[in-house]
Amino acid sequence: MFQHLTALGIQQPKQIERYSLRQEAHKDVLKIYFRKQKGELFAKSVKFKYPRQVKKVKTDGGSNKYREVTEINRNLTLIIDELNTITKTKKLEKLSPKEKILSDLRHLEKVVSSKIAEIEADLEKLK
Structure with a gap:
């Protein structure tokens, strides 16, 4: 059911408690936090970095000037959709x-x- 998360190596997606997403330079950093297991002092987490996609966009209709813009990686958006499905009931x-x-x-x-x-x-x- 969660094919993108399992492709990342996450064996038990239902154990995901929350996630965070932030941007560092030209990368998006996704950190996934799992439920704390009995006997553990801290909950486990994993971090993934995705390069941002760079696109050239025309700045003005009359001139031939372009500027570079970055946007989130398509694969990361699919992963976030799966994470939202898992965590939607646990929204803080x-x-x-x-x-x-x-x-x-x-x-x-x-x-x-x-x-x-x-x-x-x-x-x-x-x-």
Whole structure:
């Protein structure tokens, strides 16, 4: 039933609890979170990166000028449709714009601090 999710290697799609989708540079990052199993400290998650499709679009009808625009990968849209089918009954109440911005900011802080730690560890190896 969930052919695109099983093609990703997800054996039990019904165990999916939620997902997140964000854009980093020219990639869309899909992170799928599974239900926490008994005895696990943290719930499992998997991350997939999809390059954005680049298209050239005419900017003006009179001139021959084009500009590049990016859009979501077609395969990713099919996966999101399947994820929405699974998670539609579990939708969390919508966050206010302020709450969403704060949530995005906290996530960015975690990503940046993790990357800084990784770079510092690489620098230590060079000594």
